[in-house]
Amino acid sequence: xxxxxxxxxxxxxxxxxxxxxxxxxxxxxxxxxxxxxxxxxxxxxxxxxxxxxxxxxxxxxxxxxxxxxxxxxxxxxxxxxxxxxxxxxxxxxxxxxxxxxxxxxxxxxxxxxxxxxxxxxxxxxxxxxxxxx
Amino acid sequence: xxxxxxxxxxxxxxxxxxxxxxxxxxxxxxxxxxxxxxxxxxxxxxxxxxxxxxxxxxxxxxxxxxxxxxxxxxxxxxxxxxxxxxxxxxxxxxxxxxxxxxxxxxxxxxxxxxxxxxxxxxxxxxxxxxxxxxxxxxxxxxxxxxxxxxxxxxxxxxxxxxxxxxxxxxxxxxxxxxxxxxxxxxxxxxxxxxxxxxxxxxxxxxxxxxxxxxxxxxx
Numbered sequence: 239x240x241x242x243x244x245x246x247x248x249x250x251x252x253x254x255x256x257x258x259x260x261x262x263x264x265x266x267x268x269x270x271x272x273x274x275x276x277x278x279x280x281x282x283x284x285x286x287x288x289x290x291x292x293x294x295x296x297x298x299x300x301x302x303x304x305x306x307x308x309x310x311x312x313x314x315x316x317x318x319x320x321x322x323x324x325x326x327x328x329x330x331x332x333x334x335x336x337x338x339x340x341x342x343x344x345x346x347x348x349x350x351x352x353x354x355x356x357x358x359x360x361x362x363x364x365x366x367x368x369x370x371x
Numbered sequence: 372x373x374x375x376x377x378x379x380x381x382x383x384x385x386x387x388x389x390x391x392x393x394x395x396x397x398x399x400x401x402x403x404x405x406x407x408x409x410x411x412x413x414x415x416x417x418x419x420x421x422x423x424x425x426x427x428x429x430x431x432x433x434x435x436x437x438x439x440x441x442x443x444x445x446x447x448x449x450x451x452x453x454x455x456x457x458x459x460x461x462x463x464x465x466x467x468x469x470x471x472x473x474x475x476x477x478x479x480x481x482x483x484x485x486x487x488x489x490x491x492x493x494x495x496x497x498x499x500x501x502x503x504x505x506x507x508x509x510x511x512x513x514x515x516x517x518x519x520x521x522x523x524x525x526x527x528x529x530x531x532x533x534x535x536x537x538x539x540x541x542x543x544x545x546x547x548x549x550x551x552x553x554x555x556x557x558x559x560x561x562x563x564x565x566x567x568x569x570x571x572x573x574x575x576x577x578x579x580x581x582x583x584x585x586x587x588x589x590x
Contacts, residue, residue, distance in 0.1 A: 291448050293474055315424055315448040322451075326481055341426040342452070345459050 242267065242304045242330075244290030244320050245311030249336070251276035253308060258283045265299040268311075290320040293327060306332040314339050321351050372396065375437045377423030377453050378444030379406050382469060386443060387414065398432050424452045426460050434461035443469040451475075454484045506588045510572070517577040520548075523587040527567040530589055537561035542582035545575040 239262045243250050246268035254266045255278045264283035267290050268274065274285045288295030290309060301307065307324035309317035314337045321335035334352045337343040343355035372395055376387050379401030387399045391414060399414070400423045401407050410418040421428035423442065434440065440457040442450035447470055454466035470476050470489040479487045499508050500522070511520040525532050531539050536547055536559050550557040551570035557563065565571065575583050 291475075292472065293478075313448065315446070315452040318455075319448040319451050322482055323478060327478060339425065341460075342424065342456065345426070345456060349455075349459065 239263070239305040240300060240303050241265070241306045241308065242296065242299050242301050242324075244268075244296075244307075244309045244317070246270075246273035246276055246285075247310065247312060248276065250308075250310045253310070254283060255281060267295060267299050289316070291316055291323065293323060296320075296323065296328070301328045301330065304328070304330050306330065307334070309333075309335045314342055318342070318346055318351070321346075325351065372438045373433070373436060374398075374439045374441060375400065375423075375429075375432050375434060375457075377440065377442045378450075378469075379403070379410060379418070380443065380445055382443040384410065386441065387417075391417070400428060400432055424449055424456055426456060429457060429461055434463060437461070437463050439463070439465045439467065441467045441469075445471065447471050447475050451479060451482065451484065454479075455482065458483060507584050512577075518574065519577055519580055520572065520574050521580065521583070523571050523573070523584070525565055525567055525569045525571055525587060526589075528589065529567065529587055531565050531571075531587055532567040533564065535562055535564050539565070539586070542575070542579035542586065545573060545579050545583050547571055547573050 241257050241262055241264050243254050243264065243266045246266050250266060254264045258264045258281050265286060266283060267286045267288060269289055271287050286295060286299040290296065290311060301324060307330040309320040311317055317335040317337060321333050324330040324333045334354060336354050336356065337346060338357050340355050340358050343353045347353045374390060374395055375398050376383050377400045379399055383399060387397055390397045397417055399410060399418045400421055401418060402422055404420050407418050407420040419432055423429065434457055440454060440463045442453035444450055450468040454468050457463040457466055465485050467486040467488065468479055468484045470479060470487045473489050473491045476487045476489050496509055507521060507523045509519060510522050547559055549572040550559050550565065552566065571587060573583060
């Protein structure tokens with residue numbers, strides 16, 4: 239699969255490393271060149287410096303041939319806009335955005351975007367560890 | 372009419388100030404508390420501290436009864452989400468977003484924003500109007516209607532110089548709406564002759580623009 243990841247933080251880098259190791263073609267975008275230090279030494283994918291909400295940057299990252307697009311920067315709004323560009327402009331088949339704010343996550347899920355909300359997910363995981371004993 | 376302005380930079384500040392002077396009911400939402408304090412001293416209690424992309428902030432601002440939400444922060448992604456949240460959760464009828472990257476104008480419209488304002492394009496078109504060698508200038512574009520208003524100067528070797536409006540074979544869905552001759556405005560009839568040196572103001576469909584340019588400027 240061709241995968242574009244926007245945001246090379248802990249989650250983005252881990253995703254990129256894992257996908258790369260399992261043989262997928264990965265391209266990862268981040269504004270800060272220093273963010274790419276989180277990638278493993280033998281990462282064989284492409285790194286692109288720029289913002290994930292600029293169509294030209296996304297094209298340089300190969301979004302036109304992408305099968306999957308994942309937006310995991312530290313900004314909810316950046317992830318939301320990047321995901322909508324991937325979905326509406328480039329028709330990427332699988333698009334996922336991380337959104338921390340549960341209300342915003344709910345809004346965009348209803349609008350047809352595949353969303354993940356760490357806030358509610360982690361809170362419910364913690365709840366289940368408390369009440370599972 | 373109740374308007375909510377999000378983003379207290381220079382654009383948001385002067386917009387709020389002007390709207391207040393015009394007598395509108397306005398609320399300005401700004402993230403930075405020290406700016407909120409300064410603006411409150413100037414405007415009174417119509418400035419609110421908060422993140423305009425958060426539903427709780429919009430709810431507290433009374434977005435449910437707002438006629439217009441205007442997002443004018445310096446970040447396109449924030450302006451997009453502010454407008455979409457206002458529309459989706461509070462059913463605000465009209466949303467206006469400031470767009471910093473000109474390429475985002477079309478995207479924002481596709482994503483349901485009613486009006487976009489792009490200062491880069493505004494300044495560009497003002498510059499285009501001032502450059503003497505430009506023979507064909509965009510004055511106004513209504514992209515919803517695919518309609519454009521353009522201004523073109525008629526050179527002596529232009530194919531339409533000396534022709535009556537009725538005899539000019541315009542591309543489809545195109546009309547001359549005004550002529551400027553030595554600074555005088557002429558609203559043309561069919562018999563009016565276009566002269567070399569005239570500035571022609573025409574309305575056209577986007578897809579006929581190239582043919583119109585060819586006809587007048589003969590580039």
